[in-house]
Amino acid sequence: MKKESVLVIGIFLMVFMIGSVSAITGSIGNGRIIVDANIGDTIIKYVLVKNINNEPVRINISVSGDLEDQTNIMDEEFTLEAGEQKKVYFIMEPIEEGNTETRINVRFSPMEEGNGVGLSATITVRTSENDFESRISALESWKTSITNTIATILTTLTGHTNRITALENQQPPQTNFTGNFTYPYFKYLGSTDRKNIVCGYAKDNHLAHIEDLGWICDITYKQYASGEKASCKCKKV
Numbered sequence: 180m181k182k183e184s185v186l187v188i189g190i191f192l193m194v195f196m197i198g199s200v201s202a203i204t205g206s207i208g209n210g211r212i213i214v215d216a217n218i219g220d221t222i223i224k225y226v227l228v229k230n231i232n233n234e235p236v237r238i239n240i241s242v243s244g245d246l247e248d249q250t251n252i253m254d255e256e257f258t259l260e261a262g263e264q265k266k267v268y269f270i271m272e273p274i275e276e277g278n279t280e281t282r283i284n285v286r287f288s289p290m291e292e293g294n295g296v297g298l299s300a301t302i303t304v305r306t307s308e309n310d311f312e313s314r315i316s317a318l319e320s321w322k323t324s325i326t327n328t329i330a331t332i333l334t335t336l337t338g339h340t341n342r343i344t345a346l347e348n349q350q351p352p353q354t355n356f357t358g359n360f361t362y363p364y365f366k367y368l369g370s371t372d373r374k375n376i377v378c379g380y381a382k383d384n385h386l387a388h389i390e391d392l393g394w395i396c397d398i399t400y401k402q403y404a405s406g407e408k409a410s411c412k413c414k415k416v
Contacts, residue, residue, distance in 0.1 A: 205287035230259035245279035378411035
């Protein structure tokens with residue numbers, strides 16, 4: 180009797196260990212997908228298949244449900260190493276109006292003999308007829324927006340052209356610069372450019388102080404072995 184009990188317990192442990200080794204679990208991402216589409220659209224989506232086991236598993240993909248005949252699987256059978264995952268893409272082409280439910284079935288199986296497990300991702304497609312009127316209206320709105328944008332750009336370019344023409348038509352000074360710019364086209368110069376003009380004129384004429392073009396500048400001069408160096412420090416008026 181004692182030997183028979185030991186034998187039964189041994190057999191039970193062997194069966195338990197074999198079952199434990201062969202047990203496979205499965206995991207998928209985005210198990211619920213909802214898509215809005217028009218009749219004739221091509222829908223491309225994927226289900227993320229994950230191997231969370233400590234051993235390689237064999238994956239088999241199948242389709243069932245309303246759009247079974249309108250669904251193509253890119254990879255129907257493949258192997259995942261331990262910890263590996265893969266995006267399984269599928270293409271759907273709804274041909275009728277209404278709501279449909281289709282299942283992407285994922286079967287996880289051990290590489291050797293043993294029990295596997297199956298999971299499913301549910302794809303809900305809400306299909307409607309092509310709304311050509313809405314599309315035409317959207318296209319007309321887009322055309323109007325583009326036309327208005329082009330008109331704004333042309334107006335801006337015209338303004339710049341008029342400013343450039345006015346600048347070109349200004350008469351240049353007829354006398355040497357005296358430190359007082361009275362010609363309006365200098366307003367088209369940037370602040371830094373006007374400062375450089377003032378400092379440059381002062382240095383050329385060895386001035387110690389100058390006020391013009393919105394700047395007040397003091398110039399100092401120092402003699403070096405290489406020659407005289409000038410430093411122009413300015414502040415805005």
